[in-house]
Amino acid sequence: MSVGRIAFAGFAAGAAFMYFADPDRGKRRRALIRDQSVRMSHRFSGLMDKAARDAANRARGAACAFRSAFRGGATLDDVVVQRVRSKLGRLVGHPHAVEVSSSGGVVTLSGLVLRSEEAHLLRCVKAIAGVRGVHNRLEAHDSSEHISSLQGGRRRESRSELFQQRWTPALRVAAGALGGTLIAYGIRGKRPGAIAGGLAGAALLGRAVLNRELADLAGIGDGARVAAFDKTIHIQAPPEEVFKFLSDYQKLPLFMSHLKEVRDLGGEKSHWVAEGPAKIPVSWDAEITQSVPNKLLAWRSVPGSIVETQGVVRFDANSHGGTRVNIRMAYKPPAGLLGHYISALFGADPKSEIDDDMVRLKSLLEIGKTRVHGVRVEKQSLEVRPAGSA
Numbered sequence: 001m002s003v004g005r006i007a008f009a010g011f012a013a014g015a016a017f018m019y020f021a022d023p024d025r026g027k028r029r030r031a032l033i034r035d036q037s038v039r040m041s042h043r044f045s046g047l048m049d050k051a052a053r054d055a056a057n058r059a060r061g062a063a064c065a066f067r068s069a070f071r072g073g074a075t076l077d078d079v080v081v082q083r084v085r086s087k088l089g090r091l092v093g094h095p096h097a098v099e100v101s102s103s104g105g106v107v108t109l110s111g112l113v114l115r116s117e118e119a120h121l122l123r124c125v126k127a128i129a130g131v132r133g134v135h136n137r138l139e140a141h142d143s144s145e146h147i148s149s150l151q152g153g154r155r156r157e158s159r160s161e162l163f164q165q166r167w168t169p170a171l172r173v174a175a176g177a178l179g180g181t182l183i184a185y186g187i188r189g190k191r192p193g194a195i196a197g198g199l200a201g202a203a204l205l206g207r208a209v210l211n212r213e214l215a216d217l218a219g220i221g222d223g224a225r226v227a228a229f230d231k232t233i234h235i236q237a238p239p240e241e242v243f244k245f246l247s248d249y250q251k252l253p254l255f256m257s258h259l260k261e262v263r264d265l266g267g268e269k270s271h272w273v274a275e276g277p278a279k280i281p282v283s284w285d286a287e288i289t290q291s292v293p294n295k296l297l298a299w300r301s302v303p304g305s306i307v308e309t310q311g312v313v314r315f316d317a318n319s320h321g322g323t324r325v326n327i328r329m330a331y332k333p334p335a336g337l338l339g340h341y342i343s344a345l346f347g348a349d350p351k352s353e354i355d356d357d358m359v360r361l362k363s364l365l366e367i368g369k370t371r372v373h374g375v376r377v378e379k380q381s382l383e384v385r386p387a388g389s390a
């Protein structure tokens with residue numbers, strides 16, 4: 001092993017030891033890793049069980065298709081109709097408007113269809129197993145205007161299983177095994193091809209393990225999906241008090257551990273600074289999109305922000321004189337979902353942080369005190385302290 005690799009391995013081992021042996025939060029971090037490991041072990045066992053059943057079902061289906069190909073003979077008309085109907089949702093945008101019947105394997109299509117979809121529908125139906133011919137009795141229309149059966153709806157595109165958003169269990173296991181093999185090949189080899197194979201293997205393994213599209217994992221493109229979560233907590237305080245406290249967002253850093261600063265920019269806009277991975281500050285601008293006193297508070301990051309986020313907080317009075325606070329939040333991390341899952345493994349993702357922050361908020365409003373960053377914070381001091389001061 002080269003000197004550089006030894007030095008890097010030593011640095012990584014030392015950093016990990018310091019992280020988990022921290023006298024203040026080390027015990028919690030070790031417990032979190034242990035719990036996450038147990039959870040991942042259970043999920044892996046479940047995935048392997050599903051993959052085994054999936055592979056067995058596919059094998060039986062392939063065997064039946066093979067026997068059917070050499071058996072010959074006519075297919076029952078009811079079977080042909082069901083095969084055609086199962087395909088309609090991917091061939092036209094309004095499958096309910098198309099009627100299907102079969103006689104001797106000759107399929108008759110009737111009903112309403114858009115003219116732009118007619119040729120594609122007929123061509124695909126002719127290719128279905130058991131179909132010997134197609135009678136076209138469809139009523140084609142150039143537009144769906146004033147035709148109730150053709151309103152709304154859209155045609156779903158047929159995509160290869162490899163390009164589906166979610167992979168089947170058997171495909172995930174196979175892709176993960178291939179990805180691990182490519183990674184091992186890339187680590188052992190020194191040629192550019194081996195390195196490229198290792199990188200491709202890492203991407204394939206991540207795609208298989210997390211079961212999300214690569215664009216989502218890397219956070220690439222405007223269409224990349226985001227991480228989302230929903231949190232509900234009951235606070236024994238009236239909605240007016242809870243809403244007033246949370247809407248004064250310049251005071252949020254005083255009890256929310258991941259926030260460093262929130263500055264009011266005027267015009268319902270604000271500047272936020274939070275502690276990111278490795279304690280690197282991350283900042284963005286946000287704006288209030290909806291505010292209903294004592295009922296609802298919604299926000300989103302302004303276009304072009306490093307952290308794209310949006311959410312809504314609802315305040316509902318409960319029967320005990322308290323408030324049911326529901327937080328729905330979605331965000332796209334700078335490193336994509338891969339960065340989100342890595343952070344979640346160490347309890348540093350927004351979901352874990354919001355959980356802890358809401359516990360501190362509950363303590364602050366119900367008993368008047370809490371602790372953040374190892375410092376005692378009292379509700380009375382927040383009420384007299386100028387907004388935005390730390």
